[in-house]
Amino acid sequence: MKLVIINYGAGNIQSIKFAFERLGVHAILSDDADVIKAADKVIFPGVGEASSAMAKLKATGLDKVIPTLKQPVLGICLGMQLMCNHSTEGDTTGLGIFDVDVVKFSNKVKVPQIGWNEIESLKTPLFKDIPEHSFMYLVHSFYAPKCDAMIASTNYEVDYASALQKDNFYGVQFHPEKSGKVGQEILKNFCQL
């Protein structure tokens, strides 16, 4: 299997590469549209600020490529957020794959949410054999509210969508590569989609 991690300069992707290597899957880092299109599975990572990450994506032309991909694509953290319609972070227009707008937590809770929190209402084969209320590692200030595309929910200030899915596109707000054995199982499930 050929797994490509989109390398567009937004954040640390070594952790993701190592996580797949622990599963015995060699991950290729690339920003080349042809390499990405030819992959069996694509990971769309992202850490940092939405508008600057989107600017980097546009600079490589990958903003046009990602929505046309036909193989399973997994957006992680900011990657997932950029796959939505819009983010209030930097008033950023997203890729519009998931029909939802990303908003910020209020100051009633600690922001960013950093640490482990539970996922529930798990749907789709991405969460095959994953127990409800499993703990995942999250680091984020913005979130996707509940919507039709929601396949996992987490409570922090509100119940929000901690995973999304539409057709071949999946997105997770949490970091499966940093979420222990259960996170590793989710990545394994993704490889088997």
Place this chain on the structure above:
Amino acid sequence: MDLRDAGDPVELAAKYAETGADELVFLDISATEERRKTLADLVLRVAEKINIPFTVGGGISSVEDVDVLLQNGADKVSINSSAVKNPQLINDLAAKFGSQCVVVAIDAKQIEGKWTVHLVGGKVPTELDLFEWAKEVEQRGAGEILFTSMDHDGTKNGFADEALAKLSTMLNIPIIASGGAGTMQHFTDTFKNGKSDAALAASVFHFHEIDIPELKQVLKKNNIPVRI
């Protein structure tokens, strides 16, 4: 100072990830220029092994230093003295890598009743007040604060829960308690009374005085949300 060898860091790290630690913080307390390369290599070897968040600190003083560590698989960095000497570094790191990546470690002890920030592993006092500095650090874009009470560190008498509660209430970013862990009750206390968002310990784990899976069961029984 008496130093005890707790073993190979890579093996220890893998063991902690395996037994349920929620995060690993690697602080090279004797970091020097020559050792920087060794550190990056060690970070890489640890990062390959573990599937939990990984924070690295020690001798970091520039955006370039952080870049190297992240490329080698660190998820976050912890800065301490360099942040005091050059507070703009916090802004620069937050802008370049995001606040989630920037942990500011603060060592402090009470001098005539005033919590005073110290540098160089707690050896050198500054003029800074703990709470004022913590507020500034948050405003400059730190994602988390790792607060070590020098008064409690090494005592095994419990964390500085009063100061921790004040920090946690005052600030809107997570506070990691450090210094003083001796018993499992101390962990329960710092989550309940200290309002800490996380608790860090080293020697009680390294020398098998507290077993992590057992500690987590105790925390769960005490109604503290914890990943088992």
